[in-house]
Amino acid sequence: MDNKRVVIVGAGLGGLRAAEALRANGFAGEIDIVGDEEHIPYNRPPLSKEALKSGLGHEDLKFRQRDSIADVCWILGSGARSLNLDEKTLTLENGEELIFDGLVIATGIRPRLLPIPGPTQGLFTLRTLSDAQKLREAIVPGENLVILGSGFIGCELAATGTLLGANVHVVSLDSEPMVMPMGLELGGAMRRRHEAKGVTFHLGRTVSSFNGGEKIESVTLDSGEVIPTRVVVEAIGSVPNVEWLEGNDLDLSNGVLVDHTMRVIGTDVPVVAVGDIARHPSVLYADGPRRIEHWNMPTETGKRAGATLAALLRGEAPTNEPFAALPAFWSDQFEYQLQSYGLPGAAASSKVVSGDLEGPCIVEYFNDNGHLIGVIGIDTVKELVPYRKQLMNTDSSSS
Ligand SMILES: Cc1cc2nc3c(=O)[nH]c(=O)nc-3n(C[C@H](O)[C@H](O)[C@H](O)COP(=O)(O)OP(=O)(O)OC[C@H]3O[C@@H](n4cnc5c(N)ncnc54)[C@H](O)[C@@H]3O)c2cc1C
Structure with missing residues (x-):
């Protein structure tokens, strides 16, 4: 070999x-x-x-x-x-x-890009170090920053853009930020935290055009509202x-x-x-x-x-052992630490089991049969650790 x-x-x-x-x-x-x-x-x-x-x-x-x-x-x-x-x-x-x-x-x-008409100078995506460096140079304190998409990356960008002094507008077709992985309740609670820090959400909306000459000077939403901005980040998937x-x-x-x-x-x-x-x-x-x-x-x-x-x-057969790695995700937005285990995004229902949505909390997520398939905590990283074993119990999670 x-x-x-x-x-x-x-x-x-x-x-x-x-x-x-x-x-x-x-x-x-x-x-x-x-x-x-x-x-x-x-x-x-x-x-x-x-x-x-x-x-x-x-x-x-x-x-x-x-x-x-x-x-x-x-x-x-x-x-x-x-x-x-x-x-x-x-x-x-x-x-x-x-x-x-x-x-x-x-x-x-x-990153996926939408076919939005208009100039593209001032349009950014974020996947590589070079993307991050260009975006950092473009963000100006006191000016508007428009983020298209309210998933984890869009929301992390909203927090960091705000901390860099920009006036952040998040435009998203979803009804709450991070609704796919977290559900309406926790997504709504995170929206309120972002709003309290100055982020403006335009939910149920998309951008229908970028406006300007060579460079973006504003965006028009599908509601007709115009937001002046020189910097747009697409974070839609x-x-x-x-x-x-x-x-x-x-x-x-x-x-x-x-x-x-x-x-x-x-x-x-x-x-x-x-x-x-x-x-x-x-x-x-x-x-x-x-x-x-x-x-x-x-x-x-x-x-x-x-x-x-x-x-x-080597000419040998690979292992027959099933694959069973637990999906684990964290996200930092402002001072809040989110931690997720399992597949909360695939859940049929959820329940707050510790704390309340406006403070540190733990939310459990269940499939159609009422089995626990995921958990998300805000500022409860240590308390979430025991869930790892519980979620690896395939008798409940895969049924
Ligand atoms: C901004 C950002 C924030 C994130 N935050 C979190 C987080 O908080 N928590 C979390 O759990 N996960 C987070 N993630 C996700 C995590 O970083 C990814 O899951 C992980 O990087 C995936 O690793 P990968 O090796 O599969 O792909 P990548 O790290 O994307 O590596 C793939 C590499 O292949 C290169 N490539 C593409 N096409 C070709 C080609 N044709 N030829 C050669 N090379 C090519 C790419 O340029 C890249 O360098 C984040 C991701 C991003 C972008």
Whole structure:
């Protein structure tokens, strides 16, 4: 196996964890990590929080490099353009061709953009360090900042923009911020906290045009209201980065479909997928494979994928053990710390079980059968820890 070569496409957390897991599972051959960004992997969650607020750079955010992967070859600054699985070749944007024995798909997601007419100078998205640096330069204290979308990233941006001195307007079709993952009650409680800090919400609304010459000077909402602004951030969801995989008969309908070992379905070639892009099954998901865009998933899927690929390259079968990583998510907005475990977004009902919605609280989420499938706490991080075990109990969570 020492003369085999694995190419990992995507130099993010998932790619990094997959490389570490390959080494931990005895793969001693060459590992090349291809990334379209200029950087070795860094931590993304601070980009909407501390890094945006304080201007942190790559040195502050980069992940520690373990000794086990000191010999990997980083091919940065030119992404993958196309893949030929029959020939086991990968072509990069710069025309370079790489041949591999095993492949890791770790290209994550990118922000989705709406087709809104008007100028685009002044329009931002937030996924990379470079996005965060450009946005930080554009935000001006005392001026309006319009954020389109009221999910976690939109709300984190609203908090950080306010802390940077901007007058923040959040425009969202939803009836409450973060309503999909949290539900109406907790979403409403978070809205009130944001409003108390000065954030203005335009809910049930979207932007119908950006106005101005070359640069955005204002936005018009579908209500006709005009908000003057030079900076707009779109945070309305994501698109998996799968285009480079097309033409290989893989299921790319929502990310890349994999089995419980993270092996990509639809090919005999040893290929695995990890992180935000991997639509994976779990004994914890009652409704089939899911993509989970949470920070803990690149690590959980990366560990499993590295073990799988190392086994396949040895000519062995990967583990039969079911995959059962608990989705876990946190979010910092102003001084409030939100922590989520399980799948609250898939719940049919919820109940406040500790505290009240205006202060520190714990909200439990239940499926149709009344089984606990998720929990979210505000400023109750420690109190939430016992739920991890409870939610891993598949007798209740998957039924
Ligand atoms: C602003 C922000 C805030 C977040 N906050 C939180 C949080 O508070 N809590 C939480 O749990 N999670 C949070 N997340 C989510 C978490 O960061 C992600 O789940 C995690 O980074 C996913 O890792 P990944 O390796 O799958 O993808 P990524 O980290 O996105 O890595 C994929 C890499 O592949 C590259 N790539 C794409 N296409 C190609 C190509 N064709 N060729 C080569 N390279 C390519 C991308 O540019 C990127 O560098 C946040 C994410 C963002 C963007």
